[in-house]
């Protein structure tokens with residue numbers, strides 16, 4: 001039989017050119033279901049091993065503690081939420097402001113970016129924001145309802161779309177511990193994608209600051225992709241798009257998040273090579289500061305003054321990006 005035919009046949013069974021080459025190398029040109037299954041099993045094992053890459057080394061105390069939360073969508077009450085103990089990590093930020101963790105005095109290092117998203121194992125509702133969950137007091141058992149419960153129609157749609165969420169990662173629905181610790185890079189990305197799904201639904205129900213949230217989820221995914229050794233430019237472009245929209249639609253809840261979004265647009269565009277767009281957002285930052293200055297002049301309250309201080313601080317950070325625009329090591333060392 002010609003090997004073209006074999007290749008086509010194997011491609012149907014294995015669905016990847018790499019796997020076809022691997023098959024031929026291992027078993028020759030004889031197509032057998034047993035061999036196909038054996039190869040698939042082998043690849044699965046390799047993938048499981050690769051998933052262990054993010055496992056933590058346990059030298060020192062655990063900086064993470066667990067609490068149980070109740071899911072606002074399906075009411076399951078033993079959803080595990082991970083928190084970082086205060087002062088247990090040194091936190092450095094990348095140029096895109098993504099925190100990078102290393103352990104301090106007696107605590108081992110944990111990449112909290114991987115654990116930050118809480119996922120309900122029952123209905124796949126996901127969010128890194130504790131206020132989106134119904135919090136349970138560990139002593140009294142008293143519950144603080146999720147802030148989302150006030151949005152009746154959104155909650156109804158969240159419940160209606162349970163099956164859609166479950167079908168995205170079919171393996172997760174059969175395994176209560178799928179998103180439990182240690183969480184691999186790929187599962188951390190899946191958890192964050194479930195958060196994006198929730199936020200996209202929020203967008204339909206006009207929940208504020210959704211663009212800002214989706215932008216941040218993509219920055220987190222890009223950071224994990226970088227750690228996986230993957231090219232993360234496409235994900236950074238998506239983050240840039242949502243930060244730009246957040247600024248253009250004034251969809252930022254505070255002066256800090258507004259200025260931070262401008263910072264991100266500038267940083268991302270400079271990194272991705274669009275200096276014109278970066279420059280136009282530097283102008284937006286300057287205008288924002290001027291606007292806050294005139295508000296202080298009109299009405300000098302502690303609130304308007306704080307807004308100006310915040311805006312000023314961010315404008316300086318944005319300026320630093322521009323000053324270092326041609327310094328390759330500045331960009332490389334801070335990614």
Ligand SMILES: [Zn+2]
Nearest residue numbers: 071074120123
């Ligand atoms: Zn649930």
